[in-house]
Ligand SMILES: Cc1cc2nc3c(=O)[nH]c(=O)nc-3n(C[C@H](O)[C@H](O)[C@H](O)COP(=O)(O)OP(=O)(O)OC[C@H]3O[C@@H](n4cnc5c(N)ncnc54)[C@H](O)[C@@H]3O)c2cc1C
């Protein structure tokens with residue numbers, strides 16, 4: 055199913071570098087934007103830049119994925135602010151410190167709550183709005199880390215894995231309403247989230263990932279691994295039998 | 305803000321000197337608050353300065369501060385963050401019929417780096433340096449204060465920052481005026497000259513008629529040192545508004561041969577002779593006219609690991625050609641691979657700004673201990689004539705010579721201390737020249 059043309063997209067977690075690369079990619083195709091983020095006023099220069107370079111409308115919206123009560127009214131608030139919109143791109147995510155998230159309940163809880171609860175509750179609410187209108191779609195960034203639990207980041211991985219399942223279900227539910235849902239599983243991307251972390255390899259540029267995502271969206275893809283080779287890396291990782299996998303240090 | 309974990313060896317465009325440096329990438333203005341920044345620091349742009357101006361043990365890179373903030377399509381007033389490159393500005397403005405009011409010989413520097421050096425172009429005699437086209441700067445001081453500076457508000461900081469080589473504060477945004485064009489091409493007139501006297505004379509005679517002028521000199525010709533090609537230009541009108549191509553070629557594997565002496569001599573002769581007629585007129589795109597070297601990616605690598613030096617000085621017209629001849633006698637002309645001569649007009653510049661009315665000669669040398677000593681020695685010719693050396697290209701001038709050349713150092717330091725009382729801003733250049 056190829057998604058219909060978008061006039062306005064809502065980007066959630068817009069302070070992320072991947073989000074900004076996506077914003078430029080979409081704006082270069084003439085798509086107007088609403089940038090949702092915590093401390094959204096800090097995005098003023100980003101909004102100015104998008105307007106000037108691409109001549110599109112850009113609005114800023116305060117958004118916190120952990121403010122669960124606010125999600126029910128989000129669709130309407132975006133409409134009040136910017137008029138009709140069709141696409142949601144959710145980039146929200148947080149990578150907890152793997153060691154600290156063992157000892158600190160707070161660290162683990164925030165990661166689980168943000169990456170899974172916050173994002174899925176929010177997208178669930180927005181989905182209702184899209185379903186009613188029978189148009190538009192959802193792009194959500196999860197992670198290759200959600201494909202198999204590993205000792206180095208299973209808290210994050212569990213939340214992203216849960217989100218994968220949630221999106222799968224949502225896609226299944228919304229297909230009859232002509233609303234398309236695309237799951238994006240990035241590998242390592244060069245952003246503040248990962249910069250300086252040990253053991254990174256095959257690190258992609260945010261711009262390349264953004265181009266890939268928007269291209270795949272136009273083709274109507276369901277699940278995108280980006281860059282493409284992560285599909286095969288994860289294919290192998292998922293295939294390793296558990297008795298062996300549990301002894302590996304990945 | 306995320307510091308890159310590793311300490312990276314970094315160098316300017318000349319690949320000399322090399323300084324180990326921790327790079328912090330600035331993304332937001334708030335990253336510049338004192339609690340976030342390291343105790344000793346310096347803004348770093350695209351490292352298109354040749355020497356040590358952009359180098360320090362800990363730097364704040366503007367690579368990601370590259371947003372356009374405001375544009376008035378009526379007046380051409382543009383405000384951008386400091387990390388935006390001239391290349392990006394051209395991509396933005398050329399299709400709309402605007403051009404950079406002043407541009408150096410490469411489109412890769414950041415606008416912040418261009419402010420810090422108060423850059424000049426081939427049109428200095430008609431339009432002055434960058435400062436003449438800038439309305440205001442937004443500077444975050446070393447103490448974390450965000451100040452809007454222009455000719456009336458914080459004017460001391462404004463004038464100290466042009467040519468201040470990053471030592472007065474972090475330029476966050478620049479608001480400047482673009483120049484109207486109706487064609488992306490340049491009408492170019494090239495004249496072949498017989499010697500330095502004729503080259504100079506021609507540059508002076510054509511000043512009012514042509515907005516742009518520059519001369520390429522053949523210093524390797526034994527009999528006719530200073531003969532060359534004078535390239536005069538003005539914007540064409542009524543043609544297409546085409547952008548420059550995005551791609552550049554890489555240098556060939558044996559590129560190093562190009563700067564070996566026999567080939568240089570031959571190359572110079574061929575380049576000089578390539579033009580058969582004494583005067584030739586063409587219309588060309590702005591890219592090959594202003595940025596001939598940008599077509600070759602990483603051309604600075606042809607000099608190999610030891611790197612190279614560019615040495616650019618200006619001497620007053622009065623001291624003139626004799627002074628240039630004396631300087632050339634002092635140096636080993638054969639070590640010089642490129643020589644470019646321009647004139648500077650009577651325009652304002654920053655406190656440590658480089659341009660002043662006179663002749664300005666830029667020379668490239670392979671870097672060896674001998675060339676460094678030779679240039680340090682020959683600098684006394686420049687100081688004696690009341691001239692000065694361009695800090696954005698320099699790696700060799702001594703503190704003593706520097707103090708002689710730049711008469712407003714005291715004034716500059718007083719302002720630096722006012723806005724940076726704890727002396728947090730420092731660079732390899734400021735340590736070398738006693739500006740820390
Ligand atoms: C091929 C070539 C041709 C050139 N031709 C010319 C020419 O014709 N005319 C001319 O004038 N110059 C010329 N230059 C020099 C170049 O324009 C300047 O060195 C310019 O400063 C480079 O900018 P950058 O962004 O690379 O800065 P960098 O080299 O990274 O830094 C240069 C200086 O600017 C400071 N700086 C950078 N960003 C900021 C900021 N945001 N706030 C405060 N300080 C900052 C740094 O601290 C440093 O002192 C040429 C350079 C090359 C490589």
Ligand SMILES: NC(=O)c1ccc[n+]([C@@H]2O[C@H](COP(=O)([O-])OP(=O)(O)OC[C@H]3O[C@@H](n4cnc5c(N)ncnc54)[C@H](OP(=O)(O)O)[C@@H]3O)[C@@H](O)[C@H]2O)c1
Pocket residue numbers: 066067068069070071072073091092093117118119120145146147148149168172195196197198239240241242243244245246247248
């Ligand atoms: N970088 C990688 O290698 C990589 C790999 C796989 C997947 N991903 C995923 O890709 C997405 C983008 O990541 P990134 O690399 O660009 O990292 P990032 O810069 O850390 O971006 C994550 C964004 O999520 C926002 N966010 C976190 N909690 C939030 C909350 N409660 N409410 C609203 N926004 C919140 C952050 O906002 P603030 O700025 O306000 O903190 C931040 O802008 C994430 O979902 C990440 O999990 C990244």
